Amino acid sequence: MTELLSLHTPGDPLLLPNAWDAGSARLFASLGAKALATTSSGFAATLGLADGQVTRYDVLLHCANLVGAVDVPVSADLENGYATSLDEVATTYRMAAETGLAGASIEDWSGSSLYPIGEAADRVAAARSGAPDLVITGRAEGYLHGDNDLGTAIARLQAYAEAGADVLYAPGMTDLGEIRTLVTEVPRPVNVLLLGDLTIPALTDAGVARISVGGQLAWAAWHGAATAARDFLAGGVGWRSAAAAGRTDAAPVID
Secondary structure (H helix, E strand, O other): OOHHHOOOOOOOOOOEEEEOHHHHHHHHHHOOOOEEEEEEHHHHOOOOOOOOOOOOOHHHHHHHHHHHHHHOOOOEOOOOOOOHHHHHHHHHHHHHHHHOOOEEEEOOOOOEEEEOHHHHHHHHHHHHOOOOOOOOEEEEEEHHOOOHHHHHHHHHHHHHHHHHOOOOOOOHHHHHHHHHHHHOOOOEEEEEEEEOOOHHHHHOOOOOOEEEOOHHHHHHHHHHHOOOOHHHHHHOOOOHHHHHHHHHHHHHHHH
């Protein structure tokens, strides 16, 4: 926990790439990543599933594989904890800590609606109680689900900090002014998802402590593979240069 949390410095943010398997984790670590995160959507795609369709068992096994593949801290996207009751939330995060993870997030989205703020805060507290040594990231999901009210996001994240969250995150925010306000109004380091016109220098200047990309690196890889495969299946030759470039880039990692 101490190592990962110490990397969260407002104005000097931790750049946190999201890996979707052990190979991508090793690649990002070899490129200098100081820590890694998982991506629920990217991992689900490796199983041929949509985001939200993966079981707790499969996710925790995946987390253990990533932790075993690299020597840097790993933080997991654990969605809403794969649990309905507070006891099961605590169990999920206890099991997550046992995989060797350094951190994990918990969302306030049930899969169909936002939990009421009090219930959501209780779930953060349950995650904290289940894993006292994990860096817990409390996530306010409103911006991803049609509730783009900054005041609501701030209130929720303040409650999650009070409940024990170490890092705060409202994915989907793209207005730099709102992000600046959020950073000043909450008492914990803030993570921002790099979207839209946001840039790393601008977020650094805004005092953000962590920047992640969610499933975007995974989708970039899938897009590259799809482009090369489409050309191959159409009888083209462009896939050869793409495959050769990919092999050259990957060779130091897989040799």
